[in-house]
Amino acid sequence: MILYMSCFVLFCIGLYGVMRKRNIIKIITGIIICEYAANLLFILIGYRMGGRAPILAHGTVIENMVDPLPQAVVLTTIVIGLATTIVLVTLAIRLYEKYGTFDITKIEELKG
Numbered sequence: 001m002i003l004y005m006s007c008f009v010l011f012c013i014g015l016y017g018v019m020r021k022r023n024i025i026k027i028i029t030g031i032i033i034c035e036y037a038a039n040l041l042f043i044l045i046g047y048r049m050g051g052r053a054p055i056l057a058h059g060t061v062i063e064n065m066v067d068p069l070p071q072a073v074v075l076t077t078i079v080i081g082l083a084t085t086i087v088l089v090t091l092a093i094r095l096y097e098k099y100g101t102f103d104i105t106k107i108e109e110l111k112g
Contacts, residue, residue, distance in 0.1 A: 001042050011037035024092045024102045025084045031088065035081040046070030 014037060017030025051066035092102065099107045 005039070007041040007044065010040065020034050022104050024095065024104060027104075028085065028088045028092060032081070032085060034076065035084075039077055039081075042070040042074045042077070 009103050011034055014030045014033030015033075017033060018027055019030075021027055021030065044069040045068065045088060048054070048064055051064050054065050054068040056062065095107060096102055101107065
């Protein structure tokens with residue numbers, strides 16, 4: 001139970017960074033923390049105490065197997081999270097080149 005609460009706390013820390021900070025780099029860091037919290041929650045959902053790896057071997061009976069689906073979902077979300085982070089950092093760099101600041105309150109007249 002405490003691990004699920006730690007996921008919630010980690011997600012709330014990331015959400016605080018996204019909602020309250022005005023620096024683009026800190027906002028990106030908050031988004032990354034939220035992604036890690038969601039990945040940790042998926043891993044915790046698939047975990048079983050004393051569970052075995054889901055490897056099928058000939059002539060063995062598999063009992064108490066760890067669920068492989070959340071592991072596959074986490075691998076996919078890691079790749080998607082990396083792509084999202086690259087796009088966000090690229091956008092932050094372009095905004096810095098144009099406006100000379102990472103502070104979103106000082107960036108004015110955002111035109112396409």
